[in-house]
Amino acid sequence: MFDELNDYRKKIREFALKEFTEDVSKKYDRNEEFPFDIAKKALSLGMIDMENPAKILIAIEEMCRVDAGLGISATLPYFGGEVLLLFGNDGQKKILNDVYQGKVMLGLGITEPSGGSDVAGLKTFAKKSGNKYILNGSKMFISNGAIADYLVVLARTSEEEKRHQGLSTFLVNTKLKGFKATKLENKLGVRATNTAEIEFNDVELSEGDLIGEEGKGFYYIMTFFNISRIYVAGQALGISEGAFDKIKSYVKTMNLADEQTMFDVADVSTRIEAAKQLTYNAASYLFKYDPKPELTSMAKAYSGETAVYSSEKAMEITGKSPDESIQRIFRNAKIMEIWEGTSEVEKLVISKQILKGD
Ligand SMILES: Cc1cc2nc3c(=O)[nH]c(=O)nc-3n(C[C@H](O)[C@H](O)[C@H](O)COP(=O)(O)OP(=O)(O)OC[C@H]3O[C@@H](n4cnc5c(N)ncnc54)[C@H](O)[C@@H]3O)c2cc1C
Structure with missing residues (x-):
């Protein structure tokens, strides 16, 4: 499934190396600015095939290998799109065509x-009133929050005894009255991405804004997480590989051959290989419509921890030659x-799934 996409992988890598130069990456990171032009270009050149999950995973990995701030921003306009694709009505799905062309930005x-x-346990409430829903509450740390045209929003629609049965998903047009987004500044990493706090003050939604069925929102979002966690594993894998590229280049240039460095090179490369196997194995089940949540969570947790480990090692090994690009990798890794x-949440999923079996 993935080997036949090697030419695509090469094309993405060439695009990222050409577009995400050190000066460009540094500029968007320092200014905490969303790279609209780069995101649009990646879509318009067909660099990111939103309709093919295997291609998205590869694009995410290769772009994050070069720069995660830009790579994630370029692959994020579709964030939440799977909820529409899987559960939305025809009108809601139509929006995806504009997303694919870079004309419309989504968020979740x-x-x-x-x-x-x-x-x-979320508190944002969409109260039914005639044939409308009135949305009140707030959301935190929402990617694309201040630049999205639509947000897929999970809100409570009833106070069911079983909390997760009282949640529903809505497609919220961010131009509606009562919607307010405040961009969050001074993030540690992925600073080119846009992150916002959102407030809903009596936002009036129509019944047509409900995605799928009322009361099913929690399950839709868990299905979404099964997909999006694979993409985060891909982001983390790319970051680890980018860190390792820096390590290799430094070790070779400086002719380092001491035992500690050799152990570090072996450890980082072994963990990256394990993260890659886990990620692509979990993805192969998911993309055949047979998701294995425990494998997905293993891939997400392990790749995330590998990104942090690899970027720490890159900092330690190259420490005598401070390099802003390595510091950026180190800062970008933590969010993984x-x-x-x-x-911790992924590990709870893994244990529950494993203990459920024989
Ligand atoms: C840059 C950025 C972008 C983001 N983008 C989005 C977005 O687009 N949309 C969106 O909805 N969210 C987004 N998030 C939010 C992100 O998904 C949450 O930060 C994450 O899910 C953790 O939630 P929390 O920060 O509220 O921590 P909490 O849930 O409050 O957890 C705090 C700590 O307690 C631990 N913990 C919690 N529950 C348990 C438990 N049962 N057992 C053991 N340990 C536990 C956690 O592991 C964590 O260490 C973003 C966050 C950031 C920083």
Whole structure:
């Protein structure tokens, strides 16, 4: 499934190396600016095939290998799109065509100021009133939040005894009255991505803005996480490989051959290989419509931790020659252990799934 895409991988890598030069990466990182031109260019040149998950995974990995801030930004306009693709009505799905062409930007709002791991505990409420829903509440750390045209939003629609049965997903037009986004500044990493706090103050939604069925939102989002966690594993894999590229180049240039360096090179390359096998193995099940949540969570948690480990090693090994690009990799790595489910949350999923079996 993936080997036949080697030419595509090469094309993406060439694109990223050409577009994500050190000066460009540095500029967007320092200014905390979203790279609209690069994101549009990547889409218009067909660099990112949003309709083919295997291609998206490869594009994410190769772009993040060169620069994760730009790579994630370029592959994020579609964020949340799978919820529309799998559960949306025809009108909602139509929006995806404009997303594929870079004309429309999406985002996904789940996390709230009170917490993100406990998805079923969210408080944003969409109250039914006649044939409308009135949305009130707030979301935190929402990628594309201040630049998206539409957000897929998970909100409570009833106070069911079983908390996760009272949630529903909506497609929210960010131009609606009562919608407010405030861009968050001074992030540690992935600074080219746009992250915002969102407020909904009596935002009036129509019944047509409901995605799928009322009360099924939690399940839709868990299905989405099964897909998006693979992409985060791909981001983390790319970051690890980028860190290792720096390590190899430095070790060779400086002719380092001491035992500690040799052990580090062996450890980093072994962990990257393990992360790659886990990620592509989990992806191969998912892309055949047979997801294995435990494999997906293993891939996400292990690749995330490998990104942090590899970038730390890159900092340590090249420490005598401070290089902003390596510092950027180090800062970009940390989020891999946090978004789309922290490592702790992934480990809970793994244990529950494994213990469910024989
Ligand atoms: C740059 C950035 C972009 C983001 N983009 C988005 C986005 O587009 N959309 C979106 O919805 N969210 C987004 N997030 C939010 C992200 O998904 C959450 O930060 C993440 O899910 C963790 O939630 P939290 O930060 O509220 O931490 P909490 O859930 O409050 O967790 C705090 C700590 O407690 C641990 N913990 C929590 N529950 C348990 C448990 N049961 N057992 C053991 N440990 C536990 C966690 O692992 C963590 O270490 C983004 C975050 C960042 C930083």
